[in-house]
Amino acid sequence: MSKGLVVLAYSGGLDTSCILLWLKEQGYDVIAFLANIGQDEDFDAAQKKAEKLGAKKVFIEDLRSEFVQEFIWPAVQANAVYEDRYLLGTSIARPCIARRQVQIARQERAQYVSHGATGKGNDQVRFELTCYALYPQVQVRSDPSETHHLSLLMNYLYQMTKNPEDSPSEPDVLEIDFAKGVPVRVTHVKEGTSKDTPLELFCYLNEIGGKHGVGRIDIVENRFIGMKSRGIYETPGGTVLLHAHLDIETFTMDREVRKIKQSLGIKFSELIYNGFWYSPECEFVRHCIDKSQENVEGRVQLSVFKGQVYILGRESPKSLYNEELVSMDVQGDYDPCDASGFIKINAVRLREHNRLQGATQKKL
Amino acid sequence: MSKGLVVLAYSGGLDTSCILLWLKEQGYDVIAFLANIGQDEDFDAAQKKAEKLGAKKVFIEDLRSEFVQEFIWPAVQANAVYEDRYLLGTSIARPCIARRQVQIARQERAQYVSHGATGKGNDQVRFELTCYALYPQVQVRSDPSETHHLSLLMNYLYQMTKNPEDSPSEPDVLEIDFAKGVPVRVTHVKEGTSKDTPLELFCYLNEIGGKHGVGRIDIVENRFIGMKSRGIYETPGGTVLLHAHLDIETFTMDREVRKIKQSLGIKFSELIYNGFWYSPECEFVRHCIDKSQENVEGRVQLSVFKGQVYILGRESPKSLYNEELVSMDVQGDYDPCDASGFIKINAVRLREHNRLQGATQKKL
Amino acid sequence: MSKGLVVLAYSGGLDTSCILLWLKEQGYDVIAFLANIGQDEDFDAAQKKAEKLGAKKVFIEDLRSEFVQEFIWPAVQANAVYEDRYLLGTSIARPCIARRQVQIARQERAQYVSHGATGKGNDQVRFELTCYALYPQVQVRSDPSETHHLSLLMNYLYQMTKNPEDSPSEPDVLEIDFAKGVPVRVTHVKEGTSKDTPLELFCYLNEIGGKHGVGRIDIVENRFIGMKSRGIYETPGGTVLLHAHLDIETFTMDREVRKIKQSLGIKFSELIYNGFWYSPECEFVRHCIDKSQENVEGRVQLSVFKGQVYILGRESPKSLYNEELVSMDVQGDYDPCDASGFIKINAVRLREHNRLQGATQKKL
């Protein structure tokens, strides 16, 4: 008699195949779930393999479009970067995959879920927190003797990006149009081609970024479980979008709103990294960031070349940039006296501080 | 009879020469002060010019070494970047120049200071706030009809950096040693040469970074006086140091200390940009950031190539990176059960939230 | 011929009467605008006085209801307190008054506004920033020789609150119902009476709070213009609401949402104090705080007595408080092993830190 039904996040690789077998041995019925989030995989072969290993059912699901729109786009809006450097690629995929897995578990009336992300990694946390958040009664089953890490997401090194030393010696110039803080069109200026569905657009940026070796990093990062670890990542499309979004955002967003939004973005990045995509605070922060993007609209022109993204210019109907106001040659409304007053009032506090210290000489 | 004595921050250029003449016309005695912070300038010619225009005295001061150590180094420790992109080059020079100018004013018993940074810019604020903070009784004199901007610091476009398209097709590989969060030695791996005084080291990084076109940006930024303006900047040495310091810092600093320090660094950047280097809060923040750097020590190896800096590796006697602890193949002290417990306790709150919403299905 | 039309925020007192006369002398036509935000004033007498002094028109407007709903309620949602102590009474009134004044100016085609809040105070900033934000073309006219402060809002000392030493020796017990973070009903438990319109409810809390001497403070505060100043304030109703709202909020809001919301509340308080109610960042922050209040719903019972507010209990249909979960005697779902794992994983980082320092003994 079956111990119950488990939905396993199956990758087609060795690790999760072992888990499938182990679950069967323990007496569980197993549903294999294989998510397509854009990885290079022979899904048919994986399906057959899972069936052969004894999976009761196999679900293969194309999550690419919802991954881009519901998960990557909010990260773009937030300029999400963990610890100043990591663009969070696989961290963002986790809740997307686990959400669908939990949906399958509910629909198939499975009480258990399983995955291959054990060991000491972040992915276990991200996976399990999402499952508990969305299906509080679910239980996680994993082989306690198993200490392998998730092969699917971890063991490629620079699959998408060329080595910048070998990349083309001619830049590609792109224009990216944004509305409400997300890209809505990418145009290759010279070729005149453009992409405007989220999935196509993002894949195209991965392609162009990858061709020029953009977005490679070799870092040490701080895992949620308290260890430092080394990570080698590539996020070509994400890096292009980060540069472009930062530019159009600063162009169209009020300075003080930006400061508040910046700290919310840092919080958001940390929440994603630690696996809290589905948490009340992350929902709250996403809402606030989305609100901040209402006027983030316009076009950025940029050049991609030898591992780097260069902003060439920007335009927007919502720009707060006022050429006349800022010009040194046009006086307009701006009275230099006001600037003196502004500075003097800002100095009141500094002068008092100096007076109190009675020690100007010493300080100099 | 003289109206009093003015110390003028003199650049040798047209703008400040006009101010010198205007101050003389108004009846002031003028001391010309010309700071060497590393700009490309014929200081002898400038001295003669100032004397010819009627300056009572001319001070030419080499501030390069104190500029690097007392101003740039704290910015390196802070990873100081304004609005996620601007490395604050000239903003940091301002308080260094104005500090010396105020010292001269006190020493020469001048009640007035003057400068060429009028108009609508940030530099006026930075200059005057520093003067008021360090010499509360001082008064600023400037030509009210004058609306030119400071030529010295603004009108070069990419003087230090090569266009990455024309930069060498071979990278340079450097090793940078840090102690207490500041660089203490740079070594060119292939050539075996090294620099270890702050000024030499920083100039060398400017040279190597410049040769490879590192650190160019074209941005829109938010000025303190409330306008957006476009800025084109190059900070080759600063960019190399930012990458290297970020790396060694993450390697050696506790995760939670880093988070707090990161927000202090953002605050510090904003204070520098807005001209508050000499303020109680900036002194406080500098102190705290400096404290955080106690263990930021070690060596970073990096490659500089085609406008980009690539981290190749790092080592440190103070590293918190524990290869054995983090390894997926060594169990050691680490009990997978603990991770499950950790995740379950972190999920308590998320499950309660879900329970309350009573709406798991809908959320899915 | 008239120099133009000025809308003057008129208080009926000496200061603004002087300004009215001065504006007439200067050749302006003057519209007197007198806002009723709940102060103790004979509005008919004030109208007659303004007419006698030569006001072309007099507007007397009852803003009490919009003041409570549009200005005080958001401050309650935010737990708005400036510098940990000041509940921002008059700071919140300013934008409410100035908004209506600007509406009148637009409607009457006046290019000028004027007010009595000159001197060194915050109220001038609050007034003028609101005017410029809502009517960018408007100009402010004020008597440069005039250095009086605003009598209306400043020179009462404890008009609403009794001295706690003389207050009743019996507490009043109230129940306050909240929905979406704002009070919707106050019930006097013993008397069985209740109030449920915003204005009545707030006036009643002022009355009960005042009767028991609640909400008096004597503080030194930091003005926006950089000075410290002493302030003596009373906010009886606001203080009762602050206690009650804090309680129901903590009862119903997720811990991590609360942390983020707390920092937004501190920002909001500072923005209100400094006069930035009508600014992009304040609109953004208000929106985010309002979003956080969706589930802040329920009833708080409290006692008001001798200057103090004591929370007696709370209940809510949206509570995240789970008696069974938290009980020490019910094991339920909660596995003590999970807590040990949680603690051990949290300690990984601390142990590494200790290991690195190699100096446990010394630290002890």
Place this chain on the structure above:
Amino acid sequence: MSKGLVVLAYSGGLDTSCILLWLKEQGYDVIAFLANIGQDEDFDAAQKKAEKLGAKKVFIEDLRSEFVQEFIWPAVQANAVYEDRYLLGTSIARPCIARRQVQIARQERAQYVSHGATGKGNDQVRFELTCYALYPQVQVRSDPSETHHLSLLMNYLYQMTKNPEDSPSEPDVLEIDFAKGVPVRVTHVKEGTSKDTPLELFCYLNEIGGKHGVGRIDIVENRFIGMKSRGIYETPGGTVLLHAHLDIETFTMDREVRKIKQSLGIKFSELIYNGFWYSPECEFVRHCIDKSQENVEGRVQLSVFKGQVYILGRESPKSLYNEELVSMDVQGDYDPCDASGFIKINAVRLREHNRLQGATQKKL
């Protein structure tokens, strides 16, 4: 043969007596450690009881003085309050007790520690995190069947404070002198008596505060382990000090330093509550807060009455309060024109925002 040596945090009560017996049954040798942090306890009786139950040794340690100076004083400097209301009484005691316990364990070569704070509480986390941080090799032993909570610290309800309804109808007026942000003397104005050692001073404030019913709260709080729980606390002396310290701090500290320090204080409170007193980030934050207190010096006069603390006045040699500067009647250095300029420059951004929205009318 013994399984090893355990140092048990012993309270003299039923719970820890049961644990002592259980540890003996399991085959451990037990050292009982009883900390005196000011609780009402018959230490001799407790010692005898522990010996009778089979403790190999009994350590009774008076930690009161170090508790006040090393733990409570930093909390006073920080204005440490968890979730806006809880003054962290027992949370602060935990690391003080566990530190000494770990010292005894090292000194006696014990590999194990034990405590009575199991169940679902915060105290288990605080205790164990401190032990692991200071003695990474230590192991915790606790009875897995035991679910009682720590009686020592939890089950008194209002032992120190009188019911305000029954408290004296005459206030006590005190003067508290601060240096570097900590109290150095308390004087009873009428009686002319004063206390100036930390322990005496703090006990005296507990006595006076308790006599007047100060510092009682009934709250719901968010535990680190993710549950909401109800807490009833009394911190009479701490509440008096919080009011006094807030006052002298605002009087002597620069506004902008205060803002940064405020957010550090909130972080510090959270760290204490969650048990991270001995962590790199808490050490860092304590250092920064301590630095901020350099000029927090002076005397606060206050009245304690019927559950409330009223500030009556303050004075300080380090005050940034400048009566002449702030006076409405003295013009001095302060030019009203500067204020207008200050406001206009602050409005640049607001006007641009309005212009962009092109919707002023609608907004009104």
